[in-house]
Amino acid sequence: MARKQRDILSVEWIKLELIRTAYATRGGLFTIMDPRAVIIWYAILAFVPWFTHNVTVLAGLFVLGAISVVIARVGPLVLGLFIIGLGFEIIYLVIASLMFGGNWETLIALGVLNLKLGAVSMASMAAFVSLDPEKLSDALLSFRAPHLLSFGVSYGYRMLPIMVEEFNTVFDGYRLRMMAPDKPGFLAWRTIVHWGKMAVLSFYPIFLNTAKNVRTTVEALETRGFTYAQSDPRGRKLRLAYLRITPLDVAVLATTIILVVGCFWLGAAFPVYR
Amino acid sequence: MTNSHYERAGALRTAGVNPRLSTPQKLMVFVLSMALFGLANIILEIIPGPHIGPVDMGVSNFIFVPLTMVALFSPFWAALGAPLGEIVFVDLLMGDFSGLSELEGYLQMFLALYIAGSIIRNPRSKVQIWVGAITVIVIDKFLSAVVDLTKVWIGLEDAEFVEGLPESILFLEGLGFGVDVVISGILFGAIPAMWLIPALHGKIEPLMGMRPRVPGEPVPGDAPRTGWFVVVAIAIAIGSAFFSFLEAWDIEVGVFEAEFLEQYGMSFLWVAFGAIALTVVVSLVAYWLGTRGKEQPDVGAADAVAKAEAEARKEKVDA
Numbered sequence: 227m228a229r230k231q232r233d234i235l236s237v238e239w240i241k242l243e244l245i246r247t248a249y250a251t252r253g254g255l256f257t258i259m260d261p262r263a264v265i266i267w268y269a270i271l272a273f274v275p276w277f278t279h280n281v282t283v284l285a286g287l288f289v290l291g292a293i294s295v296v297i298a299r300v301g302p303l304v305l306g307l308f309i310i311g312l313g314f315e316i317i318y319l320v321i322a323s324l325m326f327g328g329n330w331e332t333l334i335a336l337g338v339l340n341l342k343l344g345a346v347s348m349a350s351m352a353a354f355v356s357l358d359p360e361k362l363s364d365a366l367l368s369f370r371a372p373h374l375l376s377f378g379v380s381y382g383y384r385m386l387p388i389m390v391e392e393f394n395t396v397f398d399g400y401r402l403r404m405m406a407p408d409k410p411g412f413l414a415w416r417t418i419v420h421w422g423k424m425a426v427l428s429f430y431p432i433f434l435n436t437a438k439n440v441r442t443t444v445e446a447l448e449t450r451g452f453t454y455a456q457s458d459p460r461g462r463k464l465r466l467a468y469l470r471i472t473p474l475d476v477a478v479l480a481t482t483i484i485l486v487v488g489c490f491w492l493g494a495a496f497p498v499y500r
Numbered sequence: 501m502t503n504s505h506y507e508r509a510g511a512l513r514t515a516g517v518n519p520r521l522s523t524p525q526k527l528m529v530f531v532l533s534m535a536l537f538g539l540a541n542i543i544l545e546i547i548p549g550p551h552i553g554p555v556d557m558g559v560s561n562f563i564f565v566p567l568t569m570v571a572l573f574s575p576f577w578a579a580l581g582a583p584l585g586e587i588v589f590v591d592l593l594m595g596d597f598s599g600l601s602e603l604e605g606y607l608q609m610f611l612a613l614y615i616a617g618s619i620i621r622n623p624r625s626k627v628q629i630w631v632g633a634i635t636v637i638v639i640d641k642f643l644s645a646v647v648d649l650t651k652v653w654i655g656l657e658d659a660e661f662v663e664g665l666p667e668s669i670l671f672l673e674g675l676g677f678g679v680d681v682v683i684s685g686i687l688f689g690a691i692p693a694m695w696l697i698p699a700l701h702g703k704i705e706p707l708m709g710m711r712p713r714v715p716g717e718p719v720p721g722d723a724p725r726t727g728w729f730v731v732v733a734i735a736i737a738i739g740s741a742f743f744s745f746l747e748a749w750d751i752e753v754g755v756f757e758a759e760f761l762e763q764y765g766m767s768f769l770w771v772a773f774g775a776i777a778l779t780v781v782v783s784l785v786a787y788w789l790g791t792r793g794k795e796q797p798d799v800g801a802a803d804a805v806a807k808a809e810a811e812a813r814k815e816k817v818d819a
Binding site: 244307350354374375377378379381382383385386389390393422425426429430432433434436437438440441443444445448453 | 531534543565
């Protein structure tokens, strides 16, 4: 895990970053908490912002989200994509409304909306970056989510880095075998078409490989009675026996609720509507 | 059995005239669909989409990936898996998860893919693949576009509270819809699928131990109890429209109708929530009624093999 390669934005780096994200190897507060408590924590912060239009409250919740992102030690890839996304969103809104003769009021209204969306996104980053696949799927199982969902989550998180790697290999294979266009053409359209074609072609081997992988996985699981163990209450109980709510979980949840209430109190004391 | 001949080695586990999928096979189709669409989405997430002005000219989805899945395998299970892949791989991992509206996206995508997969009766027919690809995009994007446009239209009848915005949203929404149909539906939907689906037909199914789809045959692993399924699907569609409204509500309240908010407070939001809860309950009840008594008696492995063999023999006699 060569961390010093961070400054080079390469596919290799993205892959490592995805593995780190999926397996929550950075540590942080939420990794040592009970996964059920983390999901409840997330649910609180994800739902609350939708019930207010008070800018003070939203700003408070946004700050709360930012703090939890810091505490959860969210990695640079995820955070970078989020910031770029938010930044571009704002730029396009500015352009769109100025182009059609809007005024600053419009921008402020849309800015408030982005504040709200940002607060929710940051809470979800903090929560899901800190849960490894096993824990997340157990938490979903304990909330009686459909077992296809909990299996899908744990399988997805596990397989994602492998599949990205596989795709990368296949794609590089096509790059080696196919001739790049001589001239890039207007706006480099030939290059874009070439890359698009390679991306589509790469899916053919990926389909076949993944089909084999999936069959192997599912049949290996089924020989161990996977489907029945998931739906049988005894199997479920065995699997979830290790989950414990500790004083830390209670403390974090209580603090969060107090802080959220604090935001609303602050909002009531100094209400700012646009 | 017209002109589709394929070669395979080893015994396939779906036999008979009307093959039924076993539980592990349903799981396989579900997981494969989820993993592939998730991968396609993560690739799109990493590639930056080019923008021309404020309109996103990028590819919103590699629709040909789930389209291939629903065309070749059971549309129900493939359609159930694909949007989950998007949520699990991209939204949860990348912090894009937005709660309620994710559910709306899931339901829309599921319906779109399921309908497209049911339209494609012959995976080798290019016309059907084209129709399927465009159907997915139209169903998936149309609902949200219509909801947004309705909002703007209602907003326009009101006093011109904020200048410029209604026109811009109307314009961008319409343009975005057109761009999506062309780029996601045709360039990265129908055209690649036209090549990929026939290329994989007959090759990928035996890898999963299944028999390839034969043109004109009923869809394998179809949704049970068609009548009830339609009820559930309609309820889901209505529910997802309400989710759209809830999503659009914020823009609406925030931008167009500040007075409205002062007058009615948050009560309208609760009405929307109530409507969603109601449709969820209705669809759950309908689903429960539809699946009640569906439990089949457990057939042992020996029985199943005997049945399959008997059916295969009958098929030979018929042929």
